Amino acid sequence: MGDDSKDFVHIGQLLKTVLSNFRPADMQLAGVWKIWDQTVGPAIAENARPLAFKQKLLLVQVSSPVWIQQLRFLKADLIAKLNQALGEACIEDIKFKVGGF
Numbered sequence: 001m002g003d004d005s006k007d008f009v010h011i012g013q014l015l016k017t018v019l020s021n022f023r024p025a026d027m028q029l030a031g032v033w034k035i036w037d038q039t040v041g042p043a044i045a046e047n048a049r050p051l052a053f054k055q056k057l058l059l060v061q062v063s064s065p066v067w068i069q070q071l072r073f074l075k076a077d078l079i080a081k082l083n084q085a086l087g088e089a090c091i092e093d094i095k096f097k098v099g100g101f
Contacts, residue, residue: 031086040078048067056093060095060097063099071096078094
């Protein structure tokens, strides 16, 4: 058997390479995804999910126009809860859009 060790890459180097390709907004969106279900609760989590993050605006995909209306009433509370769960005030606004589920 030959020496195959030259084909292996240390996991730390691999992660560093992969993570360097992500923009900060991608990392923040990943953080939102991680805490979303628990923070917003099961009813909202079944009908809305984070889609994109740009600067301090979170775009959320929602199952129907009825849910958009409901979530607009809850927007300030959702922003506060999400920022608290994230440990920093990285969300200033949420925009809702109807999308496929």
